[in-house]
Every structure is written in C-alpha cells, then in structure tokens.
Amino acid sequence: MSQISNMDDMKRRIQSLEQENMRLSERAEDSQILAFISQVISQAASKDEMLNKTLEHISMLKNIPIVACCQLQSGVASIVQSYVSFEHRDLNQQSFSCSEPISEMTFWDAPEARLSPLILGCIPTKALLIPFSSRYLGLGFYLFITRDAESNDFEYLALTLERMTDLLTLSLENRSLLKSYRMLNDKLEHKVQKRTQSLRDTQEKYQSLVDGADVSIMLYNMTCFVEANPAALSMFQCSREQFFKLTPAELSPKYQKNDVLSKNLTATYIQQAIEGGHAHFDWLHQRYQGDVFPCEVHLSRVILQGKTLVQAVIVDLSERLKVQYQLEKSEHRYRSIIENIQDFLYRTDVDGTVTFVAPSVERLLGFGAADLVGRNIQNFYIQPRQREELLRQLHASSDGRVEGIQVELRHKQGHSVWLSNHVHMIYDEAGAFVGVEGIARDLTDLKKMETQFYQAQKMESLGTLVGGIAHDFNNMLAGMTGTLYLMKAKLGGQNELLKRVDDMETQAFRASDMIKQLLSFARKGEVNLQKISLSSLFKEVTKILHQTTPENIELHLDGVDEGLEIHGDPSLLQQIWMNLVNNARDALSDTTFPEIHISLKKCAVDAEIMKQHPYLEYEAELAKMTVSDNGTGISKEHQQKIFEPFFTTKDKDKGTGLGLAMIYGAVHSHDGWIDVESVLGQGTSFHVYIPLQIEDMTAVELDDKHLIAHGHQEMILVVDDDKMIRDVSCELLKSLDYRVIQGEDGEKALALFEAYKDDISLILTDVVMPNMGGWEFAQLVWLQKPDLPIIFISGYAEKAPMTLSEALDYVIILKKPCAIEDLSQSIQKLLGSCQT
Amino acid sequence: MQFINLAGHSMAYKRSGQPQGETMVCVHGITTYSFVWQDVIPYFEQDYDVICIDLLGCGASDMPLDVSYSIQAHAERLHDFLCALNILKLHLLGHDLGGGIAQIFAIQHEPMLKTLTLINTVGYDYWPVQPITALRTPIIRQLVMGALDLGMFKLIIYQGVFHRHKITHALIEQFWQPLRKKEGRKAFMHFARCLDNQNLMVMVEKLRQLSVPTMIFRGDSDPFLTATIAERLHADIANSQLHRIQTASHFLMIDEPKWLAKHWLAGVRSQA
Incomplete structure (x- = not known):
C-alpha cells in the first residue's frame, strides 16, 4: 500500500517536475523569442513593417489567431495594424467602440459583443488588451484574441506578450525619435553642408580674387609675413619660403625719397594702420634681387582668429608712371602741335554760325576763338561768293566732303588771308545734316x-x-x-x-x-668772280658815293660788318651799289628831307628766307646789303615790274629802264637775290643778299688798256662764221703787222690749221659757229699743238670748259665787241708768254 | 509546372518522363514541395511517367486556410488528383509527411499501387500530436521559427542534409521561396496546426495487412525522425524492404539520389 502510495506520490512529483520543466523551457523560449522579435524590429525597414512583422511573429510563435494594434481616440479603437493567422486577410482600418479607459492590461472574456462590429472570422473566446502610450502611435492598446481552447494559457502568456509589446512600443518610439533625430540631423547636416559650401564658395572666391589679383596682397603679423598671393611673389621676385622670412623694411631700400630710414617709416605706417584701421602712402620697395621700384601701399588692420594682423595691398607704379610720362609727353606733343599748327580747325552749324574754332586761328586771322564763336563765318569772307561756292560743291559731292577749296578771309588787321579749306559735312545721330567741319590752311606764303x-x-x-x-x-x-x-x-x-x-x-x-x-640782266655778261672782301669794297664804294651824292641828301652808313668775304665781280658789285644809290637819289627829288641809308650786314638763312629760297642751307651765312630811302615809294603794282628791262617810271631822258634789270642779273650772277620793300610816300628799301662763300679762282687781269700792241708778221688764223666780222678782224690784224688766214667755221679752220700749223702762231676764233664751234675746234688744235695760244671772242661771256680752264695760260677770252686795244694787248700777251 | 483544379483549388504538379511508362507519383513532406525530388527524377524519366505534386498549401499550389491540411485530407485529395488524371495504377513514393499520406493512401487504395515507397517517413506516434500545443514540440517549434527566420530555416536544412556541399544558395532559395510571402507562412502554420498523428495511430493494424511491395528508405543521419519508425514499418509491412544509408540525412533524395534510384529500380524489378 505504501509502495502504491509512494508510486502515486512519485508520479505527482514527476508530473509537477515535468510541468515545471515545461514552463521553464517556455520561459527560456520566451527569452529567445524576445531576442528574435528584437532582431526583427531592428531589421525592419520602416515602422509599419516593424509593427506588421512583430504582430505576425507574436501570432505565429505564440499561436494567437488574432493580433492587432489599436489607436484609441475619443472612445473609438481603430486598428492600424493586425494579423489574422487563419485567414488571408487582416483587420486593418476596422474600428470598434471602446469607451472604457484602457490604462492597464485588461482581459475580456467572450468579447464578441465588445469587439463588434469587427469582422473577426471566428467567435472570440478571450481578448487581451495591453495599453500603450507613444509619440508615434499616441494612445492605444495591443489586442490579442483567441478563438478556442488554445487560449487555455492565454493569461500565462500575458506577461510575455506585455514584454513583447513593450519592446515593440519602445522600438517604435525609438524609431520615431530616431527619425526625428535623423530629420533634425539631416536638417542640421544640410545646414552645415550649405554653410560649409557657402564658406567654401566664399573661400574659393576670396582665394580666386586674391590669387588672381594683379596687385600684391599679403598679411604681416608684426614679425614676418604669413601669407602672400602669387602677384606679391612675382612683384618681389622671390619664392614663398624666401618671402616669409622677410620684413617690410627688408623689402625696401634703406632710405625713402625723403631720406628717411625705411625701417623707421615702416614702423610708423604699421602703427598707424593698427591704431587707425588703415594707412595709405607712396613707397619705394625693393625686389629680392635689389631693384627699387615705386609703388602705392594700402595697409589695413585685420583680425584673424583673435590675432591682429596687417594686410598690405601694394600696387607697382612703375608701369603707371611710365605710361603717365608717355601720356604727358604725348599731351605735350599734341599741345605743341595744336599750338604750333599753321592750320586751324573749325565747325559751323547749318547757318554758318561758328560753334568751335581751334586757338591756332588767332595766328592766321588775328581773331581769337572767342571773337569767332557765335558769329557767322560769312562775315569774314572777303568774297562772299566763295562761301556760297564752297557750300554748293559740298552738297554736290558724293561723300559730303571737298578738299583744297581756296578762300580769302579778312584778317583782324584788315588785310586778306588766303586759306585752303578741307571741309566735310557733319550729321547728328539721326543722320540729319547739322553743319560743316573743316580745317583751313594758310596759303599766304604759298601765294x-x-x-x-x-x-x-x-x-x-x-x-x-x-x-x-x-x-x-x-x-x-x-x-x-x-x-x-x-x-x-x-x-x-x-x-x-x-x-x-x-x-x-x-x-x-x-x-x-x-x-x-x-x-x-640776262646773266650772260662777262663775270669775273674772285675772292674779295666785300666789307673793304663796300667802304671804297661808300667813299665814292659820299662824293657823288648831292649835298641835300643825307647819306647814312648804318653799319658795316667786317670780314665779309665773298666770291664776286668787284665791278659788277660796284655797279649794283651805284645804281641802287642813283635810283634812291632819283626817288628823293620831291622829298623835303631826303635820306639814304646804306648798310652791309652779315645774316643767316632763316625760316623766312627758306620759304622763298628752299635750295639754301639753313643758317648758311649771307651778306646783306641794304639801300633805303625815304622817297616817293613804289606801288605794289610797280614792285612786280621794276626788275624788268626797259621798265621805268622816270622821264625818258632820265632813265633807260635797264638799271634795276642789270642789278637783278648781276645779283643772280653772284647766286644771290634782291628784295624790295616799299610803301608809297614813305620810301623804299632794296636788300641784296649774297652767300658768303670760300672758293679759290683765278681772275684775269688786263694790262694797260690804252696801248695798242703791234705784231711782227706772226701768222694768225681768224675763224668766224660772220663774214663781215671775219673780214674786219683780218683787216685789223693785218694793220697791226700780222699775217692772217681765215676760216668760216671750225671744220674749215681745222683744215687750214692742218696746212699751216707750223706757221700759225695764234688763233683768233668765235665761240658759237655752225658745224664746229670754237671750243671743239680748239680741242682738236691742241691735240696736235698743245701750247698754241687761242683767243676766243664771243657775244656771250660763256664760261670756258674745264679743259680750257686748265689751258688758261694759252687762252684769253674776249667779249664782242672788244676794243682794238684789248685785242692787240691780248695777242701780245699770249705770244709773249709763248715765246718765253 | 502543370495545374489541375480540385474542389475549387488549383493544385500544381510536375510531370516528366515517359507518358507510356508506368506512372510513379512523388509526394513531398512538410517545409518542401515538388523541387525536393529534382535530383532523383532524372534516373526514372527514361522508363517512367514521373509526377511530382505540390500539396495544397505548398509550392505553387493554392494555399487556402479554410481546408484541412491533415494527412488524411491530403490522401483524399491525392486520390482525387489521380482520378482526375485518370491514373489508376502507379508507383507511390512519399517522403516525410508525404510518407504518412502514402501510408493512408495505400491502406485505402491499395489496388491502385504497384509499389509503395516510404522515405524518412513519419509514422506511428513518433511525430507531433494535436492540439497544436504541439508547437511546444521542438521540431515543430523549430519549423515555425524557421518559417519566420531564414537563419533558423538554414539550420533546419543544414540538419536535414548530410552532404554540406549540396547546400547551395540555389537550394536554400528553393526551400525558402514559399515562405517569403505572408500567405506562404500562414499556409505553413495552417499545415503545422493540422498535423495529427491520430490519423496514423488508428491504422497501425491495417498497415500489417498491406501486401503491396513496399520499399522503406532511411537516411540514418536524420535528426528529426527516429529510425524506429522505419524499423517498425519494415516489421509491420510484410512485403517490405528496408534500405538504410549512413551518408544521408532527412532529405535523402538530396543526399543520395543515385543510391536511392538504384535501390528503388532494383526493388521494383525484383518485384516484377
């Protein structure tokens, strides 16, 4: 009996232990399931998925047929997520009345009525409500429903389910918080990124600005440079490493322009920038290699990371000063051109009113710009028709411009000024003709x-x-x-x-x-140029003039420059003076206090002279002989004609009209010229200019002109194409005891020379002849008899060719008609020199 | 893949081999579907008309939740399926739960069978019983968790396949494919909930009366089902052969398809 009792007891104990073991197993399994759900929650991509999967897991693992999440609001429970294990559907979006507060875990037995009108698909046997309160879902509860005997352990499951739902709610809350956090974080991140990008952009812009700047920019921390842009390194021609070891004073010459030590002045300016915020000054800097250059420096105080630094912006002025210098030079040149220009620019409106005129107008017209602007240019035309013609041509031209139109304007002093006009039409932006613009050039000198x-x-x-x-x-x-x-x-x-x-x-x-x-006059007379002292000759002539000038006329010698030497013909020069003084004397016949002033001055070729004699060398020295009188003067009309032969205003018995003509020709024979200045009623001045030259020439001097020399039967060949002259000459020579043969031109004479060359002692020949002239004939003669004397007699006082000049010892040139004395002495001279 | 409508639900099957040949029908077990026969089919296609079915709630077949997934119900639907295809004589092969279905079919429709083959089959009371507190049974709990978690599912596969090199990514994907969807998971849970060994317990005596030639195959490394089931079946079914192999686990067709085919063909020929 006791054994049976023991057995029953043992069975009960075993059953108890089995149940205990099962529960422990289940508890252990619940922990495992919680971890499993935790893993599902953490792996869910979204809150909906998290909720959905968790409910499914709870349903499957805990064998609960219906699981739902309900939001409770105003006594109504709304299903936001659900899982039904026995049907392929859910209860989402369905709702039911829930008036009672769900503040703690609640069990409903036979809840069908409470859950009405939800379509559950089954008869619920029990319901479990687990409340929640969250940021994401608000207030509500999780709903677990069983439908049959499976719910035997429902109450036992409650704690596990509560833990599961707590985990879910917290996870949702965390997820929500995490989302909020992430959103905030994202926003913050976005802001940070935006700010970072903005800062980066700003930094890049600043960096780009600094690196790309043409000017040097650098930072100085009172000890050394801590930053410099590429332009600074380029300006000072050193590397970054070298640059950062230098101080501002070391980048400057020892002294600045005002002889102040750069070191001291640097400290002053830096202090000024630190205290006042900025400093601006001109400075001399020095490149690493030692070159000094001018620059402009801007210092400013900057605070970086709490430290005070000085930012220096340096502009190299070398190029600017060079350009400025060139600009000033250019301006000066332009100003010089404008001021010295002989032309003037002007502009008029359609009516002819002057709207602009260059200052150079005053030089040409005497009127200043202020006198002309606002006045009609028509008023300054001497011949108004010229302006009308100019405008007519302008309008008729295809391109609205005409060039070289000559007009005559009135000078402020009354006389006329000839101008050449280049004019073009000007238009406004709309293309309407608004006036003319022109440039006028002085034609007075040209005229x-x-x-x-x-x-x-x-x-x-x-x-x-x-x-x-x-x-x-x-x-x-x-x-x-x-x-x-x-x-x-x-x-x-x-x-x-x-x-x-x-x-x-x-x-x-x-x-x-x-x-x-x-x-x-025709410059074909005989001219014997020789080196003479014009000053001495002038004095000699002046003595004669004093003797020959009537006593009522005051003859003034206004000055004689000494040492003026020229190559000239003294007799011609004497005639020039004598004629000029005679003319002056004649002009003084009606003068109350007649005066004649004469002078000889040295002068030089200037611009004014060169205008008229452009072949002269500038500043070449000239002798200027002046004869002035205070007589009747010569009208402008007559001034144009006074040097013409036979032009005279004197009575027929007083003048031939050849005096000034001779002077004109004689002066030009000396490569000079003569000017006349005359004002009617006030007097006349003649100025003779002759270049001062140095050139050696041999002058021909004749012996006593009054002796006629006879020959001794020497044979003379006479050659002349003029038969009468030839005959007379032959007769004359025969009378002087010479033998004569004659030829009518060079060719025939050459034949005679060939026949009588041993007998012929001298040849007397004309220069200009048909067939063969005298010079050519002489050449051929000298080929056979080089030392044969020849006398040339010509109507022109032509210069001998060079070969004849070399043979001057055997040659004499006489001018037709020559006196018998001159001829006989020339023959004797040549024959004598030949004999010696 | 072919489909046939049975009582309002579509049932999938794969038919290959010789249409004039003898028909052999293969029934899978829980957690799998027709693919599980793919390695062994090639050995039969030369001579046989081979049909691999997807049970209702599995593979490509419909997944109703309002019908029973008990082995008895599956056996009845199998009969309906064969009748619909007018298949009156066949070799029937069942694996795992499919072995249970084949046992019921054999008892109820033995004249239709030429042979019966049971591979790592359920039997007797050595597998979960109702009510579904059966979830407390370790194997079922594992299956449920496996249905929810691939990691857990892989563990089941690793335990069910002896040769690790045969566990490929493609194989796992084939196993996992129906459970990817909520419908598949629900169907799986419904399947599990319907497991009831009472169906087999009640017919133990009838098994002993079977005379159809029966081949029982056992992968001895199977951790899920005990070897006692195979041994008892071999003892109870008079005309049966038992073939065992150490180098195979629960999924014997995957581990040793050639060995299986060789012994099956030899078995069939010996019967002929």
Missing part, C-alpha cells in the same frame, strides 16, 4: 611763292629774249666799231669826217654799254 615763281619765270624768259637780241646786236656793233676804226685810219687828216666817225664810234660804244647791261 607769295607762287607770285615769285611766276616773276622768276617771267624774268628768265625776258633774259632769254634779251640775251638773244644782245648777241646779235653785239655782232653788229663789233662789225661797226671795227669798220669805224679802219675808216679813221684811212681818213687821215680829214678832220670833219673824222669827227663824224668819232661820234659814230661813241654812239656804237654807248650801244655796246647798253648791250652789256642787258647781258648782265
């Missing part, structure tokens, strides 16, 4: 030169004409004087006839003098 040119041309033509006539006249006169000489020799004691012949001879020689003057 004057033009007149001089025409005058010179005229005088040259006259010279050619007169020269031709004079040559023919000379030939005729030579024939006449020769014939008259022969007649006088043959008339013997017939005094009456002799006197007539003498008169004829006198007239012939007077005519010859006239011809000489004409030849002087």
Whole structure:
C-alpha cells in the first residue's frame, strides 16, 4: 500500500517536475523569442513593417489567431495594424467602440459583443488588451484574441506578450525619435553642408580674387609675413619660403625719397594702420634681387582668429608712371602741335554760325576763338561768293566732303588771308545734316611763292629774249666799231669826217654799254668772280658815293660788318651799289628831307628766307646789303615790274629802264637775290643778299688798256662764221703787222690749221659757229699743238670748259665787241708768254 | 509546372518522363514541395511517367486556410488528383509527411499501387500530436521559427542534409521561396496546426495487412525522425524492404539520389 502510495506520490512529483520543466523551457523560449522579435524590429525597414512583422511573429510563435494594434481616440479603437493567422486577410482600418479607459492590461472574456462590429472570422473566446502610450502611435492598446481552447494559457502568456509589446512600443518610439533625430540631423547636416559650401564658395572666391589679383596682397603679423598671393611673389621676385622670412623694411631700400630710414617709416605706417584701421602712402620697395621700384601701399588692420594682423595691398607704379610720362609727353606733343599748327580747325552749324574754332586761328586771322564763336563765318569772307561756292560743291559731292577749296578771309588787321579749306559735312545721330567741319590752311606764303615763281619765270624768259637780241646786236656793233676804226685810219687828216666817225664810234660804244647791261640782266655778261672782301669794297664804294651824292641828301652808313668775304665781280658789285644809290637819289627829288641809308650786314638763312629760297642751307651765312630811302615809294603794282628791262617810271631822258634789270642779273650772277620793300610816300628799301662763300679762282687781269700792241708778221688764223666780222678782224690784224688766214667755221679752220700749223702762231676764233664751234675746234688744235695760244671772242661771256680752264695760260677770252686795244694787248700777251 | 483544379483549388504538379511508362507519383513532406525530388527524377524519366505534386498549401499550389491540411485530407485529395488524371495504377513514393499520406493512401487504395515507397517517413506516434500545443514540440517549434527566420530555416536544412556541399544558395532559395510571402507562412502554420498523428495511430493494424511491395528508405543521419519508425514499418509491412544509408540525412533524395534510384529500380524489378 505504501509502495502504491509512494508510486502515486512519485508520479505527482514527476508530473509537477515535468510541468515545471515545461514552463521553464517556455520561459527560456520566451527569452529567445524576445531576442528574435528584437532582431526583427531592428531589421525592419520602416515602422509599419516593424509593427506588421512583430504582430505576425507574436501570432505565429505564440499561436494567437488574432493580433492587432489599436489607436484609441475619443472612445473609438481603430486598428492600424493586425494579423489574422487563419485567414488571408487582416483587420486593418476596422474600428470598434471602446469607451472604457484602457490604462492597464485588461482581459475580456467572450468579447464578441465588445469587439463588434469587427469582422473577426471566428467567435472570440478571450481578448487581451495591453495599453500603450507613444509619440508615434499616441494612445492605444495591443489586442490579442483567441478563438478556442488554445487560449487555455492565454493569461500565462500575458506577461510575455506585455514584454513583447513593450519592446515593440519602445522600438517604435525609438524609431520615431530616431527619425526625428535623423530629420533634425539631416536638417542640421544640410545646414552645415550649405554653410560649409557657402564658406567654401566664399573661400574659393576670396582665394580666386586674391590669387588672381594683379596687385600684391599679403598679411604681416608684426614679425614676418604669413601669407602672400602669387602677384606679391612675382612683384618681389622671390619664392614663398624666401618671402616669409622677410620684413617690410627688408623689402625696401634703406632710405625713402625723403631720406628717411625705411625701417623707421615702416614702423610708423604699421602703427598707424593698427591704431587707425588703415594707412595709405607712396613707397619705394625693393625686389629680392635689389631693384627699387615705386609703388602705392594700402595697409589695413585685420583680425584673424583673435590675432591682429596687417594686410598690405601694394600696387607697382612703375608701369603707371611710365605710361603717365608717355601720356604727358604725348599731351605735350599734341599741345605743341595744336599750338604750333599753321592750320586751324573749325565747325559751323547749318547757318554758318561758328560753334568751335581751334586757338591756332588767332595766328592766321588775328581773331581769337572767342571773337569767332557765335558769329557767322560769312562775315569774314572777303568774297562772299566763295562761301556760297564752297557750300554748293559740298552738297554736290558724293561723300559730303571737298578738299583744297581756296578762300580769302579778312584778317583782324584788315588785310586778306588766303586759306585752303578741307571741309566735310557733319550729321547728328539721326543722320540729319547739322553743319560743316573743316580745317583751313594758310596759303599766304604759298601765294607769295607762287607770285615769285611766276616773276622768276617771267624774268628768265625776258633774259632769254634779251640775251638773244644782245648777241646779235653785239655782232653788229663789233662789225661797226671795227669798220669805224679802219675808216679813221684811212681818213687821215680829214678832220670833219673824222669827227663824224668819232661820234659814230661813241654812239656804237654807248650801244655796246647798253648791250652789256642787258647781258648782265640776262646773266650772260662777262663775270669775273674772285675772292674779295666785300666789307673793304663796300667802304671804297661808300667813299665814292659820299662824293657823288648831292649835298641835300643825307647819306647814312648804318653799319658795316667786317670780314665779309665773298666770291664776286668787284665791278659788277660796284655797279649794283651805284645804281641802287642813283635810283634812291632819283626817288628823293620831291622829298623835303631826303635820306639814304646804306648798310652791309652779315645774316643767316632763316625760316623766312627758306620759304622763298628752299635750295639754301639753313643758317648758311649771307651778306646783306641794304639801300633805303625815304622817297616817293613804289606801288605794289610797280614792285612786280621794276626788275624788268626797259621798265621805268622816270622821264625818258632820265632813265633807260635797264638799271634795276642789270642789278637783278648781276645779283643772280653772284647766286644771290634782291628784295624790295616799299610803301608809297614813305620810301623804299632794296636788300641784296649774297652767300658768303670760300672758293679759290683765278681772275684775269688786263694790262694797260690804252696801248695798242703791234705784231711782227706772226701768222694768225681768224675763224668766224660772220663774214663781215671775219673780214674786219683780218683787216685789223693785218694793220697791226700780222699775217692772217681765215676760216668760216671750225671744220674749215681745222683744215687750214692742218696746212699751216707750223706757221700759225695764234688763233683768233668765235665761240658759237655752225658745224664746229670754237671750243671743239680748239680741242682738236691742241691735240696736235698743245701750247698754241687761242683767243676766243664771243657775244656771250660763256664760261670756258674745264679743259680750257686748265689751258688758261694759252687762252684769253674776249667779249664782242672788244676794243682794238684789248685785242692787240691780248695777242701780245699770249705770244709773249709763248715765246718765253 | 502543370495545374489541375480540385474542389475549387488549383493544385500544381510536375510531370516528366515517359507518358507510356508506368506512372510513379512523388509526394513531398512538410517545409518542401515538388523541387525536393529534382535530383532523383532524372534516373526514372527514361522508363517512367514521373509526377511530382505540390500539396495544397505548398509550392505553387493554392494555399487556402479554410481546408484541412491533415494527412488524411491530403490522401483524399491525392486520390482525387489521380482520378482526375485518370491514373489508376502507379508507383507511390512519399517522403516525410508525404510518407504518412502514402501510408493512408495505400491502406485505402491499395489496388491502385504497384509499389509503395516510404522515405524518412513519419509514422506511428513518433511525430507531433494535436492540439497544436504541439508547437511546444521542438521540431515543430523549430519549423515555425524557421518559417519566420531564414537563419533558423538554414539550420533546419543544414540538419536535414548530410552532404554540406549540396547546400547551395540555389537550394536554400528553393526551400525558402514559399515562405517569403505572408500567405506562404500562414499556409505553413495552417499545415503545422493540422498535423495529427491520430490519423496514423488508428491504422497501425491495417498497415500489417498491406501486401503491396513496399520499399522503406532511411537516411540514418536524420535528426528529426527516429529510425524506429522505419524499423517498425519494415516489421509491420510484410512485403517490405528496408534500405538504410549512413551518408544521408532527412532529405535523402538530396543526399543520395543515385543510391536511392538504384535501390528503388532494383526493388521494383525484383518485384516484377
């Protein structure tokens, strides 16, 4: 019995132990399930998934057919998530009335009515409500429903389920908080990123600005430089490492412009920047290699990370100063051009009112810009039709411009000024014609030169004409004087006839003098240039003038510059002076207090002279001879003609009209020129300019002109194409005891020379002849008989060719008509030198 | 994969081999579906008309929760399935729970069978009993957790397959595929909840009356089902052969398909 009792007891104990073991196992399993659910929760991608999966897990692992999460609001429980194990559907979005507060775990037995109208799909046997309160879900409860006997252990499961749901709620809460945190974090991160990007952008911009700046930018911490942009390193031509070891004073020369030590001045400016915030000054800096350059420095105080630094911005002024200098130079040049320009710019409106005129106008017209602006330009035209013509041409032109239109404007002092106009039309932005713009150039000098040119041309033509006539006249006169000489020799004691012949001879020689003057004018007269002291000659002539000038005329010698030497013909120069003074004397016949002033001055070629004589060398020295009177003066009209031959305002018996013509030709024979200044009623001044030159030449000097030398039967070959002259010459020479043969031109004479060359002692030949001229003939003769003396007699006083100049010992050149004395002495001279 | 409608539910099956050959029908167990036969089928296709079914609630078949997934109900649906396909004679093979279904089918429809093959089958009372407090049974609890967690599921596979090199990613994916969806998990839970050894307990005597040639295969490394089941079946079924192999676990068809095919074909021929 006791054994049975023991057995039953043992069975009870075993059953108890088994139940205990099962519960312990289940507890252990619950812990495992909690960990499992915790893992599911942590792996869920979203809160919905977390809730969904957890409910499924609870349902499956704890075999609870319906599990739901309900939100409780205003007495209504709404199912937000659910799991139904026995159907492929859920209870989501369904709701039921729940008026009682669910503040703690609650069991509902036979809850079908309470859960109405939920469509559960089964008859619930029991329900467990586990409340929650969370940020994510608000207030509510987890709902667990059983439907059959499986719910036997439902109450036992309650604690486990509570732990599971707590875990779920906390996880949801954490997830929600985490989400909020993440959102906040994301926002913060976004803000940080934005700020970081902004800062980076700002930094990049600043860096770009600093690195790309042309000016040098650097930071100084009172000990050394701590930052510098590439421009700074380039400016000082050193590396970063080198630069950061330097101080501002070490980047400067020892002294600044004001002789102040750079070191001291640097400290002053830096202190000024630190105390006042900034400093600005000009400075001399020094590159690493030692070059000093000017610059402009801006210092400013900056605070970086609590430390005070000085930022320096340095601009290299080298280039700027260079450009500034060039600009000033350019401006100066422009100003100089504008101020010295001979042209002037002007602008008028449509009506002709001057709206702008360059200051240079005053130099040309005498009027200043202020006198002209606002006035109509028409008022300044001497010939108003010129402006009308200019405008007509302007409007007719295809491109709205005309050039080189000559107009005559009125100078402020009354005289006219010729201008060349380049004009174009100007338009406004809309294309409407609003006026004209032009540049006017002074033509006064050009006009004057033009007149001089025409005058010179005229005088040259006259010279050619007169020269031709004079040559023919000379030939005729030579024939006449020769014939008259022969007649006088043959008339013997017939005094009456002799006197007539003498008169004829006198007239012939007077005519010859006239011809000489004409030849002087035509510059074809005989000119014997030699080096002479013009000053001495002038003094000699002045003595004669004092003796020959009437006592009522005051002759003033205004000055003689010493040492003026020229190459000139003294007799011609003497004639120039004598004629000029004679003219002055004649002009003073009606003057109350007649005066003549003469002077000889040295002057130099200046710009004014060069305008008229551009062939001269600038500043070449000149002799200026001046003869002035206070006589009647010469009208402008007459001034143009006074140098023409035979032009005279004197009575017929007082003047031939050849005096000034001769002077004109004589002056030009000396490579000089003559100017006249004259004002009617006030007087006249003649200025003769002759270049001072140094050139050695040999002058021909003649012996006693009054002796006629005879020959000793020497044979002379006479060559002349003019038969009368040739005959007279032959007769004359025969009378002087010479043997004569004659040829009518060079060719025939050469044949005679060939035949008689051993007998011929001298040749007398004309220069200008047909077939072969005298010079060419002489050349051929000298080829055979180099030392044969030859006398050339010509109507022109032409210069001998160089070969003849070299043979001057055997040559004499005489001018037609020549006196018998001159001829006989020349023959004797050559024959004598030849004999010696 | 082919489908047939049975009582309003679609049932999936895979048919291959020789249409004129003898028909062999393969029934899988819990946690698997027709794929589990894939390694052994090639050995039969040359001579047999091979059909591998997906039980209702498994694989590609419908997963209703309002029908019974008990082995008795599955056996009845198997009969309906064969009738629908006009299969009147067949070789029936069952694995695990499918072995239980095959035992019931054999007892109820023995004339239709040419042979009966039971591979690592459930039997007697050596497997979970109702009510589903059976979840407290370690194997079922493991299955439930495995249905929820791939890690846990892999553990089941590792225990059920002897040759580790055969556990490939593709194999695990095939096992896990139905449980990816909530519907599959619910169906699995419904399946588990329907497990009831009473169906087999009541017919122990009828097993002893079977005369159909029966082949019993046992992978001796199976940790889930005891070897006693195979041994008792072999003892109770008169015309039976027992083939055992150490190098196979619960999923013998995966571990030793060739060995299985060789012995099965030899067994069938010996019967012929």
